[in-house]
Amino acid sequence: MPPPAPTRFRVALPPERLVPLIVATALFMENLDSTVLATSLPAIAADLGENPIHLKLALTSYLLALAIFIPASGWLADRFGARTIFRLAMGVFALGSIGCGFSSDIASLVAARVLQGMGGAMMVPVGRLVVLRTIDRSQIVDALAWLTIPALIGPIMGPPVGGFITTYLNWRWIFWINIPVAALGIVLATIHIPDIREEVRTRFDTVGFLLVGPGLAASLTGATLAGLGLLPGYGVAALIIGGLLLLAIYVRHALKAESPLIDLRLLRLPTFRASVTGGFMFRVGVGATPFLLPLLLQAGLGFNAFQSGLTTFAAGVGALVMKIVASPILRRFGFRKVLVINAVISSIFVAAPGLFGPNTPMVLMTALLVIGGFLRSLEFTSINAVAYADMPVEKLSRATTFATVLQELSGSVGVSIAALGLELASHTLGGEVLDRSHFPYVFALIGVISMISAFIFWRLLPLGAGEALVARPVAGGSPVAAKLGAADKP
Numbered sequence: 001m002p003p004p005a006p007t008r009f010r011v012a013l014p015p016e017r018l019v020p021l022i023v024a025t026a027l028f029m030e031n032l033d034s035t036v037l038a039t040s041l042p043a044i045a046a047d048l049g050e051n052p053i054h055l056k057l058a059l060t061s062y063l064l065a066l067a068i069f070i071p072a073s074g075w076l077a078d079r080f081g082a083r084t085i086f087r088l089a090m091g092v093f094a095l096g097s098i099g100c101g102f103s104s105d106i107a108s109l110v111a112a113r114v115l116q117g118m119g120g121a122m123m124v125p126v127g128r129l130v131v132l133r134t135i136d137r138s139q140i141v142d143a144l145a146w147l148t149i150p151a152l153i154g155p156i157m158g159p160p161v162g163g164f165i166t167t168y169l170n171w172r173w174i175f176w177i178n179i180p181v182a183a184l185g186i187v188l189a190t191i192h193i194p195d196i197r198e199e200v201r202t203r204f205d206t207v208g209f210l211l212v213g214p215g216l217a218a219s220l221t222g223a224t225l226a227g228l229g230l231l232p233g234y235g236v237a238a239l240i241i242g243g244l245l246l247l248a249i250y251v252r253h254a255l256k257a258e259s260p261l262i263d264l265r266l267l268r269l270p271t272f273r274a275s276v277t278g279g280f281m282f283r284v285g286v287g288a289t290p291f292l293l294p295l296l297l298q299a300g301l302g303f304n305a306f307q308s309g310l311t312t313f314a315a316g317v318g319a320l321v322m323k324i325v326a327s328p329i330l331r332r333f334g335f336r337k338v339l340v341i342n343a344v345i346s347s348i349f350v351a352a353p354g355l356f357g358p359n360t361p362m363v364l365m366t367a368l369l370v371i372g373g374f375l376r377s378l379e380f381t382s383i384n385a386v387a388y389a390d391m392p393v394e395k396l397s398r399a400t401t402f403a404t405v406l407q408e409l410s411g412s413v414g415v416s417i418a419a420l421g422l423e424l425a426s427h428t429l430g431g432e433v434l435d436r437s438h439f440p441y442v443f444a445l446i447g448v449i450s451m452i453s454a455f456i457f458w459r460l461l462p463l464g465a466g467e468a469l470v471a472r473p474v475a476g477g478s479p480v481a482a483k484l485g486a487a488d489k490p
Helices: 015-048 056-080 082-101 106-134 137-168 178-192 206-225 233-254 264-268 270-287 289-300 305-312 314-333 335-355 362-386 393-429 436-460 467-471 479-484
Strands: none
Touching (some): 015 056, 015 082, 015 289, 137 305, 137 314, 206 393, 233 264, 264 270, 270 362, 270 393, 270 436, 289 393, 289 436, 335 362, 393 436
16 A cells, blocks of 8 residues: 655645545546536447447446446445545546547447446445545535535536537547546545545345346346347347346345345335335436437437537536525425425426427527426435435445445436337337437436326325424534435436
């Protein structure tokens, strides 16, 4: 382990600001990378000679890798030290980025994205763990604010940066810009982050990992490949059925194991059950938007990548503004009312871009995206918060793992549904897959899926749920407050 640098080389900032800013380089890099890639997909597809719909694999493979490896991140940090795993994760993410930049076909691009996902799966949750274990509890709220704000800048910068690079340089640079960011994060982590690790070690749930990892990979890969013609129908069916069988065996294992990888018994808590099930449906619809919207703007309306990025970044601005008013809104109306009503309104805005056409004023497009981003971010914040309203402190880590895995899976499912919807619209209505006339139906579909979450919240969420979270500040930065401060991510 390299020794800390001499004091004269150390940055003169208090730990509650410095450590979160170092960790925020990881969150910034991951969020920037995902939004940059979504904007550049049509150009990448053209350069590689692929159907843009097939490039959904570049998005879903990354999200799937996150979902598979995130459950192991906490155990690895406890076993080998959070600083060691955090630096390793940034290095793996950077290597995956280099591989993406040198990709020559869809297979090599997907393989590199999986490597990126393995790094991202450790990088972000372990980075948050570094903050929670390094900063004094009396400073944790301030520290998490410094962690969250830089991370939210990524989705704002990503679309215009990706569009500019793709239009005026080369799309491969969208991956190579991660390298200096990762290098800076590794150096700063080595100098300023202490080597912290859990003294009490638990056994890793190897059986659970060997069941849930391949189960998720097989079932979602099969669903993603459905309709693409890249694998025979019987092969797709075998993947889906085999994956679901492994997941069914895992459910049986998880209900008996003492420390399962993903603890299904947490669903007994009504607030957590409502959050993860309703949140999954909401995120499935919303998760399709970063894939669909750039395709509509570029393939359907003829925007170049830069124009598309300048349009779609508006949603990130709305999400950032929401951070200022989320607590007063929740305090005034309560979690249940906000989650139900806002899910309906947000879903309408999710579907709204399907009506964009050549004559739609740019001001109207931008306004709808800003408002939609604001409303979605309010829903994400409410979902993330209410999940831990009644969660015992000793189960917070497992609850975070469970919720994060479903969060990443929902994005992969959303992209797959959107791509399949475009394929079905083409077969039903005729014409090219990316014909502009097909998009309204697919946007309506994802809007309906998101709206289903309102019914789930109405049925499952108890009256008065989460009142303690907004009725008074949490003194001393409790573990619950720490979990609520994590950056909300679609």
